Amino acid sequence: METTFDSLLLGFSVALRPDVLWYAFLGCLVGTLVGILPGIGPLAGISILLPLTFGLDATKAIVMLAGIYYGSQYGGSTTSILLRIPGEAASVMTCIDGNAMARKGRAGAALCIAAVGSWIAGTFGVVVLTFVAPPLATFALRFGPPEYTALLVLGLIFLAYMSTSSLVRTLLMAALGLLLGTIGIDVMTGHFRYSFNIPELGDGIGIVPVAVGLFGLGEILATPSHQVTGEVAPPRLRELWPNREEWRQSAMPIARGSVLGFLIGIIPGSAHIISSFMSYALEKRISKHPEEFGKGAVAGVAGPESANNAASTGAFVPMLALGIPTGPVTAVLIAALLVHGVPPGPTLVNDHPNVFWGFVASMYVGNLMLLALNLPLVGVFVTILRIPYAYLYPLIVMFCVIGVYEVNHSIVDVWIMLIMGVVGYGLKKFGFDPAPLVLGLVIAPLFEMSLRQSLIMSDGTWMIFLQRPISLVLLAASAGLLMLSAVSAVLRRRDWRAKLAQAEAGEQP
């Protein structure tokens, strides 16, 4: 415990440096804007802005990019409450009661509860992260190739289980991602795989062009400007403070949302989206007045907003401690750390304490900054929502092209981004979620390396995965999840995933 506090002090000595503070502020500001603007989510935002961090050191880069991630969770609520359009996917649930509160003239109170709930949940998440990540990293030092293989399998199965689309569709996307991840030179044998004599493909397909194409350009292709409309009136500052009854009604949902969100955040999948739905469902179930949900229930704003912020912090635990992404956003953050020569994982705490603890401490500061940004400046952010989408998306297309090109100064990457944009558009039309594809792409090199090393170690027997206790437990958990999914499919049970899919489609569950 004492060591943790000493390390945290080291972290604050890094995070409170004026230059680091500046980049934390920039990240939070850009993240809020990314969250507010419909059509550009945290993943596309982080991917497009990744090249901006190339001139920075690893600490400033990760502090800024993480600020964009958790800042977007704050910003998403503004658009949801004022326009009933989710600024980003995790704010879908906030649309329902947040906008109902706004229509009752309580927009200011809804925004304030969302911001305060987000701050409490975000800070709670960072506190738990502070104490959980280092021991988990120490434990992960026991992992060899079979354990990593089993952990990655569990991650993919968990992602498929938690997905709102079907298990088969999710696994298909993950398999496609794994396949794309094998493009390039095989590091163990030197074979060129599917590179078609294009030298740039020798290094494989980068995550940035794929993520920007699927989530940035793909979204723009599917959103003609005439579909984006909305009149918005900013609330006045004096209307921001909730009354005593609203505070009372939001206290417990914030507490429950924080705990639930953090726990779900650790699990692979689109945790911040799932957590907000789970929190909404929980609050509705335990409420004494469930009939108020959908008509402006305070708990319907406080719970989901807290949960999605806690989840976005929880997702950093496996990323920092194990070096494993739980979703596409953490995958891009891992890529960002690797670009700066800092491999995340069990050795990060000891090898790069400044980066690890500076990052953790910056999240305490960042959450405070976001609270200070989001409440007084809500009027300014709302003004941005008035920029017509017809003028906004050409700007985003330009940033997609520059962002991707600047990573490697490779025009091939831009072609890949364009192709992925078309693929993303097609996947959307046919009801496929592209997130598992990105995750598959990111874990492919690690998965392939650990799988092949395991098989070489065992002299060709697959039993090695069942002979080692940690990998056995992880694979047993994977099998359990597959069985649970099979039971659900056989009984055709309409569980929470079906309800979340319905909510994401814009219908009230």
Add this chain to the structure above:
Amino acid sequence: MPREGKGEAVTLRTDHVAGGAFVAFGLLVFALSGDLPFGTVSEPGAGMLPKLAAGLMMLFAVLIIIGARASEPFATINWGDGGHAALVVVITFVAVWFYQWLGFLLTMSLLVFALLALIERRNLLRAAAYSIVVTLFAYWLFGKALKSPLEHGLLWF
């Protein structure tokens, strides 16, 4: 959902098309993997994971085709945004094609202008002014503030 009994024509559904496309893609991957050795279990080769992943992808695609009856008919897909999507892709394609030759300033201002003028039918003067201002801002941000080398192209600055 209408049932397709004996004697009725089978309706082409979205999952038939999607699953079929993934099976075809998997077959293409196998066709392109001829020179990649699968290896043995004790000495896995460079072709092991790609072939396993392609095989799994085809398996899941077949499962999707088998369960396709639950999906929407292919004819019901709304392609109303297709024109917008196609125009954005074509304009971006042309911009990327000329990017290294024309350079950052010319290409990006033409890209933004084309999107505004051709797709959004905005006032040409306003579209031109907007595209020049945002391109100059991006040039300052990337090229000057962040000292990221941008393509010079014809203009040499």
